[in-house]
Amino acid sequence: MAFWGRKNKETEPESRENRKKTGPIRRLWQKFRAIDWKNPVNRWKLLFVSLIGCIVLFGGGYGVIAFTNSPSFCSSCHEMQPEYSSYTASAHNQISCVQCHIKPGAVNMITHKMKSVKELYYHATGVPKQIVQTEEEAVSNQNCLQCHSKNRLVTASGDLKVNHKGHIEQGIPCITCHAGVVHAKMASRGINTEDVRGEWTKESAEKLMEEKYLRPNMGTCIDCHDKVNNGEKPWKDPAYSVPPNPEEVEKKLEETKTAANGEEKAEAKTEAASEVNTTETLASANDEKTQSIILQAIGKEKKDVKLSMECTTCHKQTEVPKSHKNLDWNNNHGTTAIKKLDTCMECHQDSKWVREIPKEDIISLLKMGNKKVKYTPNVTLAKEQARTNKFCSACHSDRPTSHGNSDQWLTAHANKAKTANQKAECFVCHDFEKPKADSTEAKAATDVYCQYCHRTGFKDDAKN
Known part of the structure; x- marks a missing residue:
């Protein structure tokens, strides 16, 4: 008895020749x-086999999807080691990678798995030098709202006043502000490269x-708010929320270099010089x-804007230190800056006021760690900060009120530069000698230097 029952007697037996010609x-x-499908036993057997086939097919498919959804699968590829290591050290290490990186829904899951086949191709043929999230695969608000509520008016720390619901309803992606919550902005910092x-x-x-x-x-908030005040909606461009692809940037640089060869060399040289001037102009405008x-x-400059840029607009607990409220603080904070420069930088460092993130050296970071180094009063360091820090130069670039009229100040400023501390304050804005063109020292706020007038020298050493 065959599994499916007896053969129909009317069916002709196959000949040896026909069996050879017929494929399996x-x-x-x-x-x-x-x-014989009229036989109910055969129909039950078909149903049983179909059921087993579906269990194997769908069960196996679910098993494959479940396995590829696990963080351990992501860590199996060496190129994902930075991403996996940072994930395990983050506050999100109790949820799976796909909960953030794949939009909710079975259709989105299947579609993403089909698109991810190309990752296997890259893994086998050539891993990218740096893993960077693309605009198409950026984490969506749908993913974040699976766990987080949009009805929040303050941050978890209680300091920032942020209307999350208002931002989301405007279509602003969560990652525009929270890009580093899991991977600490490693792509922008350049510390997840191949080498x-x-x-x-x-560890x-x-x-x-x-x-x-x-x-x-904070620089991200400031940049976005400033653009809104100028009538822009920067988040409409997906590239605004994700770091630039380094390979595309490198490709553009190579194209520029190629254009500089051959007959175009002289023209490219002129363009390069023009680009340098343009870059300097843009940098100056940005500053x-x-x-x-x-x-x-x-609060020193008032503008009629949609979004106020004053600190108290967003910060709930920020208070101006009592020392800053002294009437003569603007003219006499130099000594405090030298003694407590590390405290000053908690609010006034450049990195908090600009959106761009500088490239970092991972080896140096690992040697130093993220421990704070104890600051010791340093006049030279304070002077450099006063010259390069945009917060300091916002005021230091203007002529101090203490200098009065030029003709009076020229004959009266000697009494203000007698002691070493007084001279140190002068050298924040002024150089002693004429600065050299190729000097690496931070540029002074003014081009007036001591020897410009005192060409015959001083009774004592003006540097001390």
């Missing part, structure tokens, strides 16, 4: 057609996951813009 699939099909992937372990990740990169960057925002923040 066709023979199987012929046997299937020969089954340093081996440096990433669970090293704890050193590299600095708090300032996990939390929203001026940043300083304008800083002056708005501290």
Whole structure:
């Protein structure tokens, strides 16, 4: 007795020649057609086999999806080591990778799995030098709202006043502000490149996951608010919320270099010089813009804008230190800056006022760690900060009120520069000698230097 029952007696037996010519699939099909489907036993057998087939098919498919959804699967590829290590050291290490990186829904899951086949191709043929989240695969608000409520008016720390619901309803992606919550903005910092992937372990990740990169960057808020005040909606461009792809940037640089060869060399050289001038102009304009925002923040510059840039607009608990409220604080804070420069930088460092994130060296970061180095009073360091820090230069670029009229100040400023401390304050804005063109020292706020007038020298050493 065959599994499917007896053959129909009327069916002609196959000859040896026909059996040789017929393939295995066709023979199987012929046997299937020969089954007596009027027999209820055969129909039950078909139902049983179909049920087992579905269990194997769907169960196996679910097993494959479940396995590829696990963080351990992501860590199986060496190029994902930085991402996996930072994930294990983050506050999100209790949820799976796909809960953030795949939109909710079975259709989105299947679609993502089909698109991810290309990742296997890259893994086998050539891993990218740096893993960067693309615009198409950026974490969506749908993912975040699976766990987080949009009805929040203050941050978890209670300091920032942020209307999350209002931002989301405007279509602003969560990652515009919270890009570093899991991976500490490693792509923007340039510390997940091919040559340093081996440096990433669970222990090293704890050193590299600095708090300032996990939390929203104030410069991001400032940049976006400033653009809104100018009538823009920067978040409409998906590229605004994700870091630039380094390979595309490198490709553009190579194209620029190629254009500089051959007959176009002279022309390219002129263009390069023009680009340098343009870059300097843009940098100067950017500094001026940043300083304008800083002056708005501290209430020294008032503008009719949609979003106020003053600190108290967003910060709930921030208070101006009592020492800052002294009437003569603007002219006499130099000594305090030298003694407590580290405290000053908690609010006034440039990194808090700009959106751009500088590139970092992972080896240096691992050696130093994220421990704070104890500051010792340093006049030179304070002077450099006063010259380069945009917050300081916003005021230091203006002539101090203490200098009065030029003709009076020229004959009366000697009494203000007698002691070493007084001279140190002068050298914040002025150089002693004429600065050299190729000097690496921070540029002074003014081009007036001591020897410009005192060409015959001084009675004592003016530097001391």
